[in-house]
Amino acid sequence: MLNSTSLTTEARTRLEEYLLKKGLRRSSERFAILEEVYSRDDHFDAEDLYQAMHHRAFAVSRATVYNTLDVLVDCGLVRKNQFGDEDNTKSRFEKALGRQQHAHLICVNCHRVIEFCDPRLQLIKTTVGDTLQFQVESHSLVFYGECADEACVARTKAAANLQ
Amino acid sequence: MLNSTSLTTEARTRLEEYLLKKGLRRSSERFAILEEVYSRDDHFDAEDLYQAMHHRAFAVSRATVYNTLDVLVDCGLVRKNQFGDEDNTKSRFEKALGRQQHAHLICVNCHRVIEFCDPRLQLIKTTVGDTLQFQVESHSLVFYGECADEACVARTKAAANLQ
DNA sequence: TTGATTGCAAACCGTTTGCAACGCC
């Protein structure tokens, strides 16, 4: 199995090949951002990434963050999600390499994101595509609800009592 | 089975009860907007609704559109979707009464929205909730792909040839 | 009467864009 280091290496190689193939430049910003993305295991937004780059002492502009995320999504190294939860506008990203496709559970109280897989989703995809003559390319499945995390439950209960 | 007229009647009654229960006012704007929402069968955004109200000669402000949509979503008369397609920012709404829960297919070319149901989604929901101790309240399943509509396929092919 | 609701416009916020400076090829 791939560990985190070799994953990053693989990602770097893939990005190089992609840039070469597309005639795009291998700027240091792009590789630095890829590095940061592959060092994390969460679902981050563009601003998180922007801040993280500053803490990394590799300050890039927001424009570059957005531009690079587009590139990384386009070459399959990053997945872009729009969770319709508390903040329906901003996108959240996650690294894509070495991870199987999955769906998300989002706690409407603490906004925790939990990943899960279920083979039946693939079956639905196939059925639907065949039945409706639709070439399904990707999907987004999100469940919204309340998680069982103690701190979250306690906080929610306390908030309910205030009303 | 309920026809469109009685659906609207039922919706109006439900809104009245909800407003009463919550101590909110039964303003004419709210009922006029409900009327418009229940006269349509599509997935519309806030601006669509705003424009439609003007054509209806019942001009309301955008603020009222947003406020009323919130109310209608809250009392279960309208469903709010965030399809992460061409326009990842704006929400799209649909009436909720008299329609079973469903998922969406979105054509990445023509942005057509197709609805479908699959009982296996419910099974996944149950499994996931049980396994991860998560109280699932709602879901959003969207498949992205290419639809088989002739005009759409022709247009897409033509666009591809231009490159 | 009075407090919720409306309309208007300004503010908000994530994202995109225009343009000059920069640096990879």
Added chain:
DNA sequence: GGCGTTGCAAACGGTTTGCAATCAA
């Protein structure tokens, strides 16, 4: 050297908010 990329700030677009006028209760 040429052109893709970057950084900055301004623009954009959907949504929210502040406030005065309005109106349901």
